Amino acid sequence: MDYKKVKRLGGRKQPAYTKAKRSGRKQDWKRYKKLKMRCQEECRSAYNTYITEMIAPDMDSHPNKFWSFIKAKRTGKCGIAPLKDEDGLTYSEAAAKVEILIKLFSSVFTCDDLLQNLPDQGPSPYDTIGRITVDHSHYEWSLQTSCWH
Helix, strand or coil: CCHHHHHHHHHHHHHHHHHHHHHCCHHHHHHHHHHHHHHHHHHHHHHHHHHHHHHCCCCCCCHHHHHHHHHHHCCCCCCCCCEECCCCCEECCHHHHHHHHHHHHHHHCCCCCCCCCCCCCCCCCCCCCCCCCCCHHHHHHHHHHCCCC
């Protein structure tokens, strides 16, 4: 499918969504979902066709086209600018930046004098709650499957 057909199909999808949302009828939602799925399939197909026709054949004669495509698809590390420590020295290595940020946040988020500076507001009007327990298994899974840059 060429670009114009994909664009036309996408143009039909939006009015179908508007109509389904306005009417709320099952039939309209079904038509919209069908158009949405077809549009996704055709977009993927057009993309794959483009890749195979435009980039793959020129791999031997023009490798720059291929490598520029790969470079554009790459997700690199999000950079943190070089940081200065207390002594005024600038560090650009990742480990040094981690240590500087740990020192910064630990100095800001301490509980040393937090309770001493709170004003007395009398008894709380709210009931006390029991101990809160958190299941870490979900968070561990989430952290392991997430793509951190």
